[in-house]
Amino acid sequence: MSEIFFLTIIGIGIVLCFFRMLKGPTAADRAVALDTVTTVTVAFLVILGYVFKRYVYLDVSLVYAALMFVGSVVIARFLEKGI
Amino acid sequence: MQIVGILITGIGVLFLLLGSYGIVRLPDVYNRLQAGTKCTTFGALFTIIGVGIMEPSWFWKTLIIALFILLTNPISNHALGRASRKSGIPLCDRSVVDKASEFEQYKGKV
Amino acid sequence: MADPESTSDNKLRSILYMFLFLYLIWLCLSASLHYQELLAGIFFCLLLTIFLHRQYYSLGLPPLTIKRFVFFIIYLVVLFNEIVRANIDVAYRVIHPKMPIKPGIIVISTKLKQDIAKMILANSITLTPGTFTLDIIEDKFLVHWINVQTEDIEEATRIIGEKFEKYLRVIFE
Amino acid sequence: MIIVYLLVLLMLAAAIAASVFKDLLSAVIAACLVSLIAAILFYFLQAPDVAMAEASIGAALVTAVFIVAIKRTKRHEE
Numbered sequence: 001m002s003e004i005f006f007l008t009i010i011g012i013g014i015v016l017c018f019f020r021m022l023k024g025p026t027a028a029d030r031a032v033a034l035d036t037v038t039t040v041t042v043a044f045l046v047i048l049g050y051v052f053k054r055y056v057y058l059d060v061s062l063v064y065a066a067l068m069f070v071g072s073v074v075i076a077r078f079l080e081k082g083i
Numbered sequence: 084m085q086i087v088g089i090l091i092t093g094i095g096v097l098f099l100l101l102g103s104y105g106i107v108r109l110p111d112v113y114n115r116l117q118a119g120t121k122c123t124t125f126g127a128l129f130t131i132i133g134v135g136i137m138e139p140s141w142f143w144k145t146l147i148i149a150l151f152i153l154l155t156n157p158i159s160n161h162a163l164g165r166a167s168r169k170s171g172i173p174l175c176d177r178s179v180v181d182k183a184s185e186f187e188q189y190k191g192k193v
Numbered sequence: 194m195a196d197p198e199s200t201s202d203n204k205l206r207s208i209l210y211m212f213l214f215l216y217l218i219w220l221c222l223s224a225s226l227h228y229q230e231l232l233a234g235i236f237f238c239l240l241l242t243i244f245l246h247r248q249y250y251s252l253g254l255p256p257l258t259i260k261r262f263v264f265f266i267i268y269l270v271v272l273f274n275e276i277v278r279a280n281i282d283v284a285y286r287v288i289h290p291k292m293p294i295k296p297g298i299i300v301i302s303t304k305l306k307q308d309i310a311k312m313i314l315a316n317s318i319t320l321t322p323g324t325f326t327l328d329i330i331e332d333k334f335l336v337h338w339i340n341v342q343t344e345d346i347e348e349a350t351r352i353i354g355e356k357f358e359k360y361l362r363v364i365f366e
Numbered sequence: 367m368i369i370v371y372l373l374v375l376l377m378l379a380a381a382i383a384a385s386v387f388k389d390l391l392s393a394v395i396a397a398c399l400v401s402l403i404a405a406i407l408f409y410f411l412q413a414p415d416v417a418m419a420e421a422s423i424g425a426a427l428v429t430a431v432f433i434v435a436i437k438r439t440k441r442h443e444e
Contacts, residue, residue, distance in 0.1 A: 002089050002092075006092060006093070007369060009096050009097075009099075010096060010100075011369050011372060012100060012103075013100045013104075015376065016104060016106060017106055018376055018380070020106045020115075021399065022379065022383055024392075026112070027389055027391045027392050027395070028112045028163065028167040028170070028172055030391075030395045031163055032106070032119050032163060033119070033395075034395050034398060035119070035120055035159055035163060036102065036119040036120060036123055037399065037402065039120070039123040039152065039156060040099055040102075041402060041406065042127055042131075042148070042152065043095070043127040043130040043131060044406070045406070045409060046130065046131050046134050046145065047092070047130065047134060048409060048410075050134050050138060052412075055140075055141065055144075056414060057409070057414050058141065058144050058148070059414065060405075060409060060414050060418050060421060062144070062148055062151070063421055063422055064421050065148050065151040065152050065155065066151050066155070067422050067426045068155075068426065069155040069158060069159040070429075070430070071398055071425050071426050071429040071430070072159035072162065072163060073159055073162050074429055074430045075429070075433065076162035076166040077162070077166070078391065078433045078436070078437065079163075079167065079169070079170050079391075080165065080166040080169045081169075081170070098280065101284045101287055101288065104287060105283075108287060108292070109287070109292075113298075113337045114294065114339060116337075117283065117322060117325065117337070117339050118283060118287055121283070121322040121325070122280060122283060122284060122287075124320065125277075125280045125322075140224075143220075143222070143224040146221055147218065147221045147222060153320075157319040157320055158316075160325060161315070161327070164325060164326075164327045164337065165327055168328070174296065174297075174298070177294065177295070177296065178296050179297040179341045180297035180298065180299060180341055180344050181298050182298055182300050182335075182344075185300060189330050189331065
């Protein structure tokens, strides 16, 4: 029962991040929103794996947590005019 | 054990929501980085460890996920902050002090 | 970096550290104590260590003693305590209707010499909400602070960096 | 179940935003979010292997390739 409650709260958080991504005046604001929404998504996937009761599903969030910062770093390098 | 896990997960979820709310509310890029990538680091850490406590056979793998988040999140935070300073985004008008120009002179001295 | 110690000693130490770190991650990932998994872990960790230890060789890690290990554990506890306490502070600032923030960019200095110690200090400052590191030149850090209490370099160093730096100085020197 | 409809709506919003933005960097960020939501939807449909591939390719690799392409041309669309 409580898992549904948690999932709803995290869903509201994802919607708020999307609002900043659509509105954000500069590209840096949008990149910050992307970085936040990936971290929130990792927590979302772990709770979802607990709802489905499958141990294998944790691998997806493991891959997310290890790889998603690459996108943020590449965008940051481009903003810095370096790549 | 179940109740402790639910409590810790609840604290983490609350901080995730607060971090997302801070993204919408705070005035400029640097303050959004403060709320957005650190309240969420803390919240995700607590959420994942809480799920590990609720299901004790998952504990070690959730520990590894939490370790990865703890290691990679400061790096992307630092990269985004440095990039937005180099690309010339100004501070908001409520700021008190800006010592970035004073910082640049250390580069020549060393 | 000119090293006073003999280089073969340093090389052996970097191999040992990297092997232990990889093997801990393997143990947590497999989460079983069956002998076949343990043997496969030793094999793959040795293979990775032999191919990759050159990048870790230049970090210049100090030798492992009991005192350093105990201080490292204390450092982790202090870091966790700071994260929890300061996170509640930032959450209070976000949900307060008037938003009592006073942001600004300041400079702090450090006495640490090694690159890896400076990296750990910068990441600790970033993880403590309210402050994050923007840039590093030699021994000066550029820090964004959400609630500026002082503009002086020494005063800001005492407030932000000192609580981590006194442990890191014991660990790395 | 309602959360799936919410995610589909968010995915549509991100896809429309990716085609509307004039700043190409923002468009790349929106496209990255589309693949992120797609990974969550695959997860809901009980296909964790597809979700893993979508996560690693769509989020990290495609972003890097698009950024290199923008670097070779211009950032703002006329």
